[in-house]
Amino acid sequence: xxxxxxxxxGRRGSPFLKHWVIPAGKTLVSIAATMLGLLFxxxxxxxxxxxxxxxxxxxESASKATYDAAREALGLDKPLVVQFFIYIGDVVRGxxxxxxxxxxxxxxxxKRVFPATLELATLGTLFGVVLGVPLGVIAAVKRGSWIDxxxxxxxxxxxxMPIFWLGLMxxxxxxxxLGWVGGPGRLDIFYEDIVPARTGMILIDSALDGxxxxxxxxxxxxxxxATLLGYYSLxxxxxxxxxxxxxxxxxxxxxxxxxxxxxxxxxxxxxxxxNIRVQLITVIALSYANLLEGSVLTEIIFSxxxxxxxxxxxxxxxxxxxxxxxxxVVGLIFILLNIFSDLLYKFFDPRAK
Amino acid sequence: MSVSEPHKESWxxxxxxxxxxxxxxxxxxxxxxGWLTFRGNAMAMAGLIILVGLLLVAAFAxxxxxxxxxxQDLAGRLQPPGSEGHLLGTDSLGRDILSRLIYGSRITLYxxxxxxxxxxxxxxxxxxxxxYAGGWIDVVLxxxxxxxxxxxxxVLALAFVAALGAGIENAVLxxxxxxxxxxxxxxxxxxxxxxxxxxxxxxxxxxxxxxxxIIKHIWPLCISSLIVRVTLDMAGVILAAAGLGFLGLGAQPxxxxxxxxxxxxxxxxxxxxWVATMPGLAIFTVSLAFxxxxxxxxxxxxxKSGDQG
Numbered sequence: 001x002x003x004x005x006x007x008x009x010g011r012r013g014s015p016f017l018k019h020w021v022i023p024a025g026k027t028l029v030s031i032a033a034t035m036l037g038l039l040f041x042x043x044x045x046x047x048x049x050x051x052x053x054x055x056x057x058x059x060e061s062a063s064k065a066t067y068d069a070a071r072e073a074l075g076l077d078k079p080l081v082v083q084f085f086i087y088i089g090d091v092v093r094g095x096x097x098x099x100x101x102x103x104x105x106x107x108x109x110x111k112r113v114f115p116a117t118l119e120l121a122t123l124g125t126l127f128g129v130v131l132g133v134p135l136g137v138i139a140a141v142k143r144g145s146w147i148d149x150x151x152x153x154x155x156x157x158x159x160x161m162p163i164f165w166l167g168l169m170x171x172x173x174x175x176x177x178l179g180w181v182g183g184p185g186r187l188d189i190f191y192e193d194i195v196p197a198r199t200g201m202i203l204i205d206s207a208l209d210g211x212x213x214x215x216x217x218x219x220x221x222x223x224x225x226a227t228l229l230g231y232y233s234l235x236x237x238x239x240x241x242x243x244x245x246x247x248x249x250x251x252x253x254x255x256x257x258x259x260x261x262x263x264x265x266x267x268x269x270x271x272x273x274x275n276i277r278v279q280l281i282t283v284i285a286l287s288y289a290n291l292l293e294g295s296v297l298t299e300i301i302f303s304x305x306x307x308x309x310x311x312x313x314x315x316x317x318x319x320x321x322x323x324x325x326x327x328x329v330v331g332l333i334f335i336l337l338n339i340f341s342d343l344l345y346k347f348f349d350p351r352a353k
Numbered sequence: 354m355s356v357s358e359p360h361k362e363s364w365x366x367x368x369x370x371x372x373x374x375x376x377x378x379x380x381x382x383x384x385x386x387g388w389l390t391f392r393g394n395a396m397a398m399a400g401l402i403i404l405v406g407l408l409l410v411a412a413f414a415x416x417x418x419x420x421x422x423x424x425q426d427l428a429g430r431l432q433p434p435g436s437e438g439h440l441l442g443t444d445s446l447g448r449d450i451l452s453r454l455i456y457g458s459r460i461t462l463y464x465x466x467x468x469x470x471x472x473x474x475x476x477x478x479x480x481x482x483x484x485y486a487g488g489w490i491d492v493v494l495x496x497x498x499x500x501x502x503x504x505x506x507x508v509l510a511l512a513f514v515a516a517l518g519a520g521i522e523n524a525v526l527x528x529x530x531x532x533x534x535x536x537x538x539x540x541x542x543x544x545x546x547x548x549x550x551x552x553x554x555x556x557x558x559x560x561x562x563x564x565x566x567i568i569k570h571i572w573p574l575c576i577s578s579l580i581v582r583v584t585l586d587m588a589g590v591i592l593a594a595a596g597l598g599f600l601g602l603g604a605q606p607x608x609x610x611x612x613x614x615x616x617x618x619x620x621x622x623x624x625x626x627w628v629a630t631m632p633g634l635a636i637f638t639v640s641l642a643f644x645x646x647x648x649x650x651x652x653x654x655x656x657k658s659g660d661q662g
């Protein structure tokens with residue numbers, strides 16, 4: 001495949017075609033293939049489930065005629081291939097069907113709950129980046145020192161700790177015993193519904209409204225789950241930063257810069273760190289995607305009304321439309337972030353070409 | 354082995370020799386050298402010791418557990434750790450937490466072993482076929498692998514379990530279904546380098562078919578890098594299984610699965626902290642052990658990538 005394309009590019013001799021159009025086309029095809037794959041998997045999951053979607057609508061005692069009518073209305077009498085294409089069409093139009101649990105369209109539900117997850121994951125990633133990058137840099141510069149050991153332990157613990165258990169322990173210590181933070185949920189009950197929902201992210205909404213008491217309350221609720229969630233991205237980001245930095249620090253240009261007499265601070269934070277920024281952005285995008293997904297369990301612990309809790313609640317009441325709709329949305333975002341980080345890498349790193 | 358005359362050579366010298374007399378000796382010496390490197394790594398040894406301990410605990414659970422893990426005692430419910438006869442306290446139904454943890458180690462090992470067989474096995478199959486066959490088979494298989502690699506694992510496992518129904522076996526299946534792609538990639542990369550080597554050509558000239566080449570000559574060489582990856586992944590598998598158990602999608606009550614135990618203890622976390630804390634510590638210890646062991650094994654088996662993690 002690659003060879004064929006090279007030949008084509010060579011024959012036409014247009015560098016524009018070779019460097020931009022063909023790679024862009026390839027990327028689009030791969031995005032489309034991945035998304036089709038995701039939809040195929042969710043479609044299959046929806047078909048193999050032991051619950052009969054028709055029965056759950058018409059009920060046990062429905063007559064054969066009613067049953068068949070409902071089956072036809074759902075399109076389940078058509079061949080599977082046709083059903084798959086209908087399903088793709090629905091998803092493209094943003095139609096995931098009705099949720100049995102909330103009796104709303106799933107897409108509306110997701111629009112309502114998603115900002116809560118976004119707020120949590122964004123704050124978590126911020127925490128991970130702000131602490132993780134400097135920790136990784138220092139660990140690499142002072143390799144083998146105590147701070148390197150600390151970074152190592154931080155990462156090991158992060159890779160080994162069940163996130164839901166860490167959440168429980170956090171609640172126990174910082175809410176139950178010390179009382180430093182707000183408890184589960186996004187707000188205390190008497191702060192709810194005060195600020196108008198513009199973005200759905202309470203911190204931003206209350207700031208826009210200038211209502212700082214709501215902001216403070218929301219912050220006291222989000223700070224613990226976001227920190228604990230962010231700990232996982234801290235573990236990952238600091239580890240990756242360290243190994244990228246080690247690679248740079250052994251390069252010759254660093255020696256040159258030092259020999260020239262540049263201050264060590266400039267060498268490390270400007271030259272070395274500057275050169276790994278593309279790799280870092282890639283890692284940050286990946287860890288952001290992971291946090292969006294990882295927030296599922298954290299949301300349960302902290303009664304956080306986000307997409308993770310939505311999917312789980314739907315799961316426990318066999319509301320498959322909501323489960324699959326949620327899975328597709330999380331999956332699409334995950335895939336897009338993955339591809340975005342890939343593209344960034346290809347775009348900014350001349351060696352990747 | 355072939356030397357028959359009596360000699361004072363100790364086992365150690367026999368293993369450390371530079372000139373092995375037989376294939377068996379050479380192989381044993383290679384293992385011994387690996388073991389020496391591994392033994393020098395204190396963290397990895399700690400991981401190994403914890404895991405051996407886990408194996409022993411699981412094997413001798415009926416003898417080690419002070420009480421039956423299922424016997425309820427409502428009069429003695431929610432006893433704190435250190436109370437009489439309950440070293441780690443009791444849960445909301447008065448069951449001894451220590452005994453439940455000990456029996457729960459069996460479930461954890463069961464899940465880990467199954468996933469460690471299924472996921473790398475599937476990955477090895479896909480990866481070697483893709484790598485050896487090349488052409489459109491390679492393109493198609495790797496495209497599928499990439500697609501699976503791009504999926505969010507936990508959410509997809511959730512959806513799988515939702516469709517298949519809750520239970521340990523389904524949780525294992527769901528985790529394996531989301532865990533195989535990295536193995537396929539590793540196996541393919543290894544196959545590509547092996548495929549063009551001289552000895553494969555030699556085997557081919559002797560008339561070996563592709564099936565024989567893949568199974569007898571490519572698989573054995575892929576194993577070591579797969580093992581490292583498996584060990585490093587096991588921590589993640591334990592966490593995923595515990596997560597599914599916590600959500601009520603894995604092992605079902607009254608099974609003493611650690612994740613499910615945390616979920617039971619969650620309701621009492623503020624007043625009776627130990628019910629959820631103890632199983633969490635168990636999960637943490639075991640997945641930490643796998644991480645430590647994996648790091649150590651990587652240094653022994655795969656010195657190239659020593660500084661990645």
